[in-house]
Structures are given as structure tokens and as C-alpha cells.
Amino acid sequence: MLERFTVHDVAFKVVGVGSVGTRCLIVLMMDGQNAPLFLQIKEARHSVLADFVKPRSPYNHQGRRVVEGQRLTQASSDLFLGWSTGPSGCHFYLRQLRDLKISAEVELMDATWLKGYGRICGWVLARAHAGGVAPEISGYIGDSDSFAKALAQYSLDYADQVEKDYQVFAQACQTGKLRARTDADYAADFSL
Known part of the structure; x- marks a missing residue:
């Protein structure tokens, strides 16, 4: 090339x-x-x-x-x-x-449109990640909402963990236990 x-x-x-x-x-x-x-x-x-x-x-x-x-x-x-x-x-x-960077203007959508938009986005993302085995995955998940509930709870727990991890990270940087590097530091390391 x-x-x-x-x-x-x-x-x-x-x-x-x-x-x-x-x-x-x-x-x-x-x-x-x-x-x-x-x-x-x-x-x-x-x-x-x-x-x-x-x-x-x-x-x-x-x-x-x-x-x-x-x-x-x-x-x-x-x-x-x-x-x-x-x-x-x-x-x-x-x-x-x-x-x-084009996106739907979700702030202008009413509840019905937003729900439909979310459903379409979820479908597209799921198809992209299914890798050709969508029917098998669908069969595994089944018709109940237990998988969706478990995924939602995992997401909330994950968000809480990210907040806790960030606090530990920020504290380590402030106390000098961890050295934070800037974009300028990386640019100095790397040259084409």
C-alpha cells in the first residue's frame, strides 16, 4: 500500500x-x-x-x-x-x-421515538457482535427478561466499580505511587 x-x-x-x-x-x-x-x-x-x-x-x-x-x-x-x-x-x-460524529438528536425525541431508537441501536450492536451465531445466542437467552435484568445490574455495578477505581487511581497519582504521563510524554517516546 x-x-x-x-x-x-x-x-x-x-x-x-x-x-x-x-x-x-x-x-x-x-x-x-x-x-x-x-x-x-x-x-x-x-x-x-x-x-x-x-x-x-x-x-x-x-x-x-x-x-x-x-x-x-x-x-x-x-x-x-x-x-x-x-x-x-x-x-x-x-x-x-x-x-x-453524526447522531440522532435524542434530546428532541419523545418517549416513543427514544424507545424505538434504543431498540434499533441495540439490535445493530447485537448483530455486529454476534459474529454469525445470532440464532444460537438468542436460543440461549430465551424469551424471559432475566438476561436483560442481569445485564442491567452488571452495568450498574460496573459503573460503581469504575468510580471506585478512579478514586484509587487519582489518589495514587496524587501521592506519587503512580506516575501519570501526558500526551507530550508519549509523543516524546514515539517518532515515525
């Missing part, structure tokens, strides 16, 4: 909560006809779950582990989905950036 595309710009991207502390770059590439392609390059680290599950992942490259996992769980994967190793030995995965 690099033989046909020219890198025009590279920028750091601030990523979501699940990726805090990892490197994320956006690369603007242009082809011979000046058509743009934006790629997202995200650092992939050792999974925090890896030490607690068996069997071990067959992939030594953390970027490949993420890519193979996405291919297993998504109904349709990105054509540009891949992995690479950076100049400092960090593992990365790549995908096309589709940073669409």
Missing part, C-alpha cells in the same frame, strides 16, 4: 477510556489521484485478561490478537484491518478511520 499511497500528515488522537495510556495516531494518505485515506493506528498491549484464562492466545503479536478477535466478533470487518510493529517495538493494529 505504501508503494501507491503518500503519507501527508500524522496526528495523535485522544482515545476513549478503554485505551487511556496507549498510543493512537491518525495518518492521512493520498493516492496518485489525490484521493484521501485516513488510517487509525492504535497501540495493542498485552491483554489484562491473558494471565487469567486458558488456553493462551496463539498470537504473540498483540496487534494481530486484536485483529483476529475483531474478525471473530464482527459481522463485517474493515478492509484495511491489519497489524504492524512500530520502530520502538510496540505492537499496533490499523484500520480505516471512519470518525463519523
